[in-house]
Amino acid sequence: MMAKPTRRMRNQLPHCYHEGYLEKSRPDDEETSQKLWTCLCGNSLFFFNEKRDNNYMEKLDLTGFISVKNIGSDHLSMPARFSLHLKSGTTNFTASNTESRELWKAFIQSIAQLSIPLSLTLLPGQIHMLNEAVQQEEERLKNLQSPSTDQNISGRAEMPACYYAVSRLEASLLLERESVRGNMLLRPSRDGESYAITTRQELDKVLYKHYRVTRRPEGGFVIDVNNPVHCDSLHDVITYLVEQTNGVLVPLITEGPYERNFSFIAPDEESGERTVKPLPNPPRASRRDDLTVSSQKLEPNPTEEEMLYMNDDLMQENKPDLPAVPPRHKPEEIPKKILMPPVPAPRRGSSITSSSGSPAAADLKLKTSPDCQKQLPSAAISELKLKLNLRPKGQE
Template sequence: MATAPVTQRTGGTRAQLPPCYYEGYLEKRGAKEKVSRRLWTCLCGNTLFFFNNAKDSHYVEKLDLSAFVSLIDDGSRDRNLEAARMNLRMKDGEIKLTAPNLEARELWKGFIYSVVDLSVPTTLTLLPGQVHVLKEVVEKERQRRRAARSLARAPASPLSVPLVGEIPACFRPVSRTEAEVLLERHPDCGNMLLRPGRDGSSLAVTTRQDLNGSVFRHYRVTQKLQGGYIIDVENPQIPCPTLYDVINALVEKTAGTLQPFLLEEPYEENI
């Protein structure tokens, strides 16, 4: 059977990922892999993100569940008698996963099916409290998808150049003024967002800090002809390979004072 495509790359920080619904260690093995790897796995939105360990801030692989077919138990014995295997089947391949025990396997199945189907599965052995949590996850995922659709429809300053790589979750297709309004209205959601620039050929980062009142700053982000981006914050300018690196550079430069703006509510209700 073909191997389901798993994106392998050093991804963005956890703060830039969609909301995490469930996480824990899983052993993962694709059809072309000879041995399983024990990876810290996070179900964020409808994507599985894999980290080398629980403390890592950057994921090493991810698996989009939009091509999900099924997740079924695998009754074969593991060297760890408490471990519980399962087969994650995608439209273009299969991945073998192993949970530490039967309860963990049942929970992984519950969370994954809830996110994929947007309904709580009724065939699993779950406690009432676990069912309640899954109902909350279904509602959060519905809201997240509505927000994503709203963002896609939202009016924006057009970009005349294609963006390179993945777009961070803190990107908002808003104007300079709308960016300030969002940051002012939702201070608990972060204080830095990425947006289109005024000229349509660049991007900009808008930040807000509370210094006896709101202080906004705007930094131009220019795409280089040879690839990557440059942040116009100082001389020399800061080069970054991807937009994720743009956000990470500003977080690190300010020792965490600036944090990506992540708003889970529908966009249209907030502007």
């Protein structure tokens, strides 16, 4: 039984050596072509509808590589086309230009044959990139051939995201502890030459089951059950089990991808609605200017006297040769006269003297009458006469 073609997440694919847009078509149907984002990951070409897509739609294995050749003329006005010949068939591609076509041919042939082709004209920087790609592919294939060493090598990146280097008992405990995140994982087998799938499901009680996954001599893997299931890779093994169980089996992935941009949630200044905003990253100079402006707004306006002394200091710093300006002295303040409240004028028709006709009443009349102030000598004489006249009467 063969597993159906499966799709997996881009972050689960092998290392990408080269990528870009290519128009893909069949030799017998040149009119129907698709412009797809193509990634050379491991020894396979993965095709995506768009660059931002996370799931690939088609895969082309380079295991049966025969040759890669140009199609048509190499003239600049002609399309940059080339054909990839595999044991499984031939596929035609069209690159954006001749330089891109030559680079695609070099990467495909180098990865498929694990050697840099000498027939292609390449720049020193391109040759260096090809050397690195060939070395990484050789290391990847070496890691796949020895599954028992996957615990300590970088080949872990080529494994599915639900792969954990744990024993059978540790796998059961891990699924028990992380039951919310998933119920299936991939782990190395006891013999060190194969793998195992461990699942956790609940019926009347918790059930743990283990399935062996062995490697095929001709390539690929087999789920070792009564009706063996053949898959091209361990990623396809996981995807097959998820699809055949309609999502009941969920791969356990404890760590997701990291964010590329920092953001925070804050209320909008205009509407007040809480939204996700990116973290601003202004230059340092502008931040210093903003702080200076804000501090200037908080400080009170200096008085005229303070501005005078500040200007004097600045003038002395900028012009040290000029004589110092003598400080200005404040003019002496003249004491102000104390103003007394006005004396109310007497009412018309009112008598100032009392009924008893006492001297105090007569004295008050003299002080308050404005006419009496002009005739002080005569008033004094009249007062003496009055006092002299009153004395005999008082004695009698």
